[in-house]
Structures are given as C-alpha cells and as structure tokens.
Amino acid sequence: MIKSFRTVMATLTTAVCALALTVLGPAGTASAGVLDVTCTPPSSQSTTFTPPLTVTPQNTVVSVTGQYGPCVSLSNPAITSGSRTYIGQEPGRSCLDLLDSGPATFTITWNTGQTSTVSANSTSTIVGAAVVVTVTGTVTSGLFVGSSVVQIITGPAADVLLCTLGLGTVAGIYALATLEITSL
Numbered sequence: 001m002i003k004s005f006r007t008v009m010a011t012l013t014t015a016v017c018a019l020a021l022t023v024l025g026p027a028g029t030a031s032a033g034v035l036d037v038t039c040t041p042p043s044s045q046s047t048t049f050t051p052p053l054t055v056t057p058q059n060t061v062v063s064v065t066g067q068y069g070p071c072v073s074l075s076n077p078a079i080t081s082g083s084r085t086y087i088g089q090e091p092g093r094s095c096l097d098l099l100d101s102g103p104a105t106f107t108i109t110w111n112t113g114q115t116s117t118v119s120a121n122s123t124s125t126i127v128g129a130a131v132v133v134t135v136t137g138t139v140t141s142g143l144f145v146g147s148s149v150v151q152i153i154t155g156p157a158a159d160v161l162l163c164t165l166g167l168g169t170v171a172g173i174y175a176l177a178t179l180e181i182t183s184l
Contacts, residue, residue, distance in 0.1 A: 041178065082109060099131075
C-alpha cells in the first residue's frame with residue numbers, strides 16, 4: 001500500500017512539474033527576463049517548395065505558413081494565437097540549404113491584430129529522425145519590441161536525408177513549433 005502511494009505521488013509530482021515547465025518555461029528563462037508570450041504545439045510551420053528541392057540548385061518558390069497556438073501571455077492575456085506567412089522566389093535553392101544557418105526576418109500577426117517583427121538567426125540540425133531548426137533573435141518592432149525570441153521547429157528528416165544523398169526530393173516539410181518571447 002505504501003509503495004503504491006509513493007508511486008502515485010512520484011507520478012503526480014512529475015506530471016505537475018512537467019505542466020509547470022510547459023506553462024512557465026524552464027527556470028533559466030525566468031531568471032533571464034519576464035516571459036511575454038509562449039506558444040506550444042500544436043503550433044506548427046508548413047513549408048512547401050515549388051518545384052520540389054533536389055540536390056541540384058534551382059530557382060524555387062518557397063511558401064511558409066506558421067500557426068501559433070495555444071499561446072499564453074501574462075502581460076497581454078488577450079493573446080491566444082498568432083500566424084505568419086511568407087511566399088517568395090528564391091534562386092539557387094537545393095535540399096542541402098535546409099541544413100544551413102543564416103539570418104531570418106518574419107512578422108507574427110497576433111489574434112488581437114497586433115504584430116511583432118522578429119530579426120533572428122536560424123540554425124538547422126538533424127537529430128535522430130528529425131530536422132530541428134532553432135531560431136534565436138529579437139523583436140525589432142511592434143508588440144514586445146526589444147524582447148528576445150526563441151523558436152524551435154521540429155519536423156521529419158527522412159525526405160531531407162534522402163534528398164541530400166541524391167535519392168529523392170523535398171516538396172515540403174510540416175513541423176511542430178514552440179515559441180518563447182521574453183523581455184530582457
């Protein structure tokens with residue numbers, strides 16, 4: 001009886017700690033500043049390439065749609081979701097570029113109609129069977145200006161790996177996302 005009670009309490013404690021980390025973020029984040037907004041999965045990013053990327057560079061139309069939500073903001077409780085879009089012709093793209101680092105600028109439109117423009121650096125890695133893109137930067141204008149941004153995008157790596165070996169193409173990637181904006 002006592003052993004099963006300890007097991008239940010240990011499980012309950014673990015669940016509460018996991019929930020706290022999900023809602024509040026890791027302890028390191030709180031000491032660095034105040035969490036302005038956090039968005040967790042099913043937040044996502046969908047990226048398509050037309051024509052599909054191959055190992056050979058070619059001109060490609062890239063379309064990105066990001067959906068953020070559920071989002072929680074203690075400083076602006078009306079914020080519950082956000083989105084961003086990008087469509088552009090990009091010259092000389094190949095699937096090898098998906099593993100590069102580089103600058104990124106995008107604007108998030110919140111469900112309140114307010115916007116946050118982010119200037120950041122993006123790095124991509126393969127971790128097991130996933131492509132993990134880490135975006136770190138700053139809100140340069142709009143809501144939360146001056147705050148730091150960390151976005152993690154995680155999607156399947158199979159098409160990317162096959163393409164980099166010359167064995168396939170990448171027509172698109174659907175990935176889950178987390179987003180944290182923290183005032184300094």
